[in-house]
Amino acid sequence: xxxxxxxxxxxxxxxxxxxxxxxxxxxxxxxxxxxxxxxxxxxxxxxxxxxxxxxxxxxxxxxxxxxxxxxxxxxxxxxxxxxxxxxxxxxxxxxxxxxxxxxxxxxxxxxxxxxxxxxxxxxxxxxxxxxxxxxxxxxxxxxxxxxxxxxxxxxxxxxxxxxxxxxxxxxxxxxxxxxxxxxxxxxxxxxxxxxxxxxxxxxxxxxxxxxxxxxxxxxxxxxxxxxxxxxxxxxxxxxx
Amino acid sequence: xxxxxxxxxxxxxxxxxxxxxxxxxxxxxxxxxxxxxxxxxxxxxxxxxxxxxxxxxxxxxxxxxxxxxxxxxxxxxxxxxxxxxxxxxxxxxxxxxxxxxxxxxxxxxxxxxxxxxxxxxxxxxxxxxxxxxxxxxxxxxxxxxxxxxxxxxxxxxxxxxxxxxxxxxxxxxxxxxxxxxxxxxxxxxxxxxxxxxxxxxxxxxxxxxxxxxxxxxxxxxxxxxxxxxxxxxxxxxxxx
Numbered sequence: 001x002x003x004x005x006x007x008x009x010x011x012x013x014x015x016x017x018x019x020x021x022x023x024x025x026x027x028x029x030x031x032x033x034x035x036x037x038x039x040x041x042x043x044x045x046x047x048x049x050x051x052x053x054x055x056x057x058x059x060x061x062x063x064x065x066x067x068x069x070x071x072x073x074x075x076x077x078x079x080x081x082x083x084x085x086x087x088x089x090x091x092x093x094x095x096x097x098x099x100x101x102x103x104x105x106x107x108x109x110x111x112x113x114x115x116x117x118x119x120x121x122x123x124x125x126x127x128x129x130x131x132x133x134x135x136x137x138x139x140x141x142x143x144x145x146x147x148x149x150x151x152x153x154x155x156x157x158x159x160x161x162x163x164x165x166x167x168x169x170x171x172x173x174x175x176x177x178x179x180x181x182x183x184x185x186x187x188x189x190x191x192x193x194x195x196x197x198x199x200x201x202x203x204x205x206x207x208x209x210x211x212x213x214x215x216x217x218x219x220x221x222x223x224x225x226x227x228x229x230x231x232x233x234x235x236x237x238x239x240x
Numbered sequence: 241x242x243x244x245x246x247x248x249x250x251x252x253x254x255x256x257x258x259x260x261x262x263x264x265x266x267x268x269x270x271x272x273x274x275x276x277x278x279x280x281x282x283x284x285x286x287x288x289x290x291x292x293x294x295x296x297x298x299x300x301x302x303x304x305x306x307x308x309x310x311x312x313x314x315x316x317x318x319x320x321x322x323x324x325x326x327x328x329x330x331x332x333x334x335x336x337x338x339x340x341x342x343x344x345x346x347x348x349x350x351x352x353x354x355x356x357x358x359x360x361x362x363x364x365x366x367x368x369x370x371x372x373x374x375x376x377x378x379x380x381x382x383x384x385x386x387x388x389x390x391x392x393x394x395x396x397x398x399x400x401x402x403x404x405x406x407x408x409x410x411x412x413x414x415x416x417x418x419x420x421x422x423x424x425x426x427x428x429x430x431x432x433x434x435x436x437x438x439x440x441x442x443x444x445x446x447x448x449x450x451x452x453x454x455x456x457x458x459x460x461x462x463x464x465x466x467x468x469x470x471x472x473x474x475x476x477x478x479x480x
Contacts, residue, residue: 020384020387023382023384023387024384024387026377026380027376027377027380027381027382027383027387028376028377029377049384051382051384052380052382053380094398134394135394135397135398135401136267136268136397137266137267137268137269137397140266140267140292140293141267142263142267142291142292143267143390144260144263144264144289144291144386144390146384146386146387147260147263147264147267147386147387147390150383150384150387150390150391151390151391151394154374154375154391154394157375157376157377158334158375161375163332163375189472190468190471193468193471193472194471195467195468195470195471195472204464207460207461207464208464208468211455211457211461211464211465212455214455214456215451215452215454215455216454217451220447221447221451224444224447224448224451225451227435228430228433228435228448230435231430231433231434231435232429232433232435232472
């Protein structure tokens, strides 16, 4: 679905921003870049800021008008920093992203970003049925163009692809019996050391269990902890 | 809460990125910028890229080490692009943001970003109990530094202003210094007991840190564990 979403930049002034947009898109798996009347062509600065997303930059489609960039789309969403007169109420980025991704199931979709200083004109916005806003600090809402594209592409990626579990090493969790024996070992060790007075246990074991239960101990960690406890105990005290 | 979250940049190479970070922070309502050994001071390019977030840039605290930047914090989260050996499994940005905001109810919190090319070193990452990842295109995961800060600050803003944010936990998290002293105490205790041979440390401390970092130790738990360690040590050995 991400391949079907066009990022459309209208009247962009700074080549560096176009490069940053290409990079932002590619990091999130988007590749369709449309440039409407860019004030400057991507130059050396643009290429530098695109980093290794040069393919996105070089594949950009340059258009003479926003209508041309929207041709063939089934939905056009447009970024705005404020509610405009006569426009539908804007949706928040997080709310809009799944709707944009759903629409992409039916055909190409566009997400339009205006000029760095002036944003989109009212005429441009009128071509886009879905205005979208990124929530910002009301005292300073001036998002950089590349940053706005980054946030939107991030939301689109999360809407399109549930990220699943983060990568984690393959650790084997400790079993019930191993954990029970660890707690017995721990209790014996702190009783012997005098930290736990069986006559006045003061909830020490429940507090320690709460801590170690929370962590989700691994098999190797139980061995590590029990190895450590052994060295803390006086010789001659054997705990299974 | 956003005012209590420090954005820490370690060994940043490009002044322009520092400026972009200042702007990204301010658009989302954050203002505490810490710079650990930046390779270059923010110059004209940095000031230009900061746009009207010059106040954030000029208020930046320059530190000689990551420890210094983390002093006084109750939680340090660190951005990473991959699972590292011996580190706890990373959390996704969206999952981490509400936890970072909740921790900020108890005191300053840090979110640490590494160098543009190399990221954070394993040593730096070991100081931060919560590794965080931004989901990206597996074929091109090279987020620009300013963009990564933008996405995280956006997530933090949404977590901070979300009406249904879970209430802060009743328990007070242990601070950076308390945790550091606990690890020193633990290392002294297992060295004295003979479990740790300084000549052949066998990654014992990294493995123990990985375990205790994962749990998110509370203030009371650090006292409990250190009380226990004291009783394990031979008298006459005093650890701060």
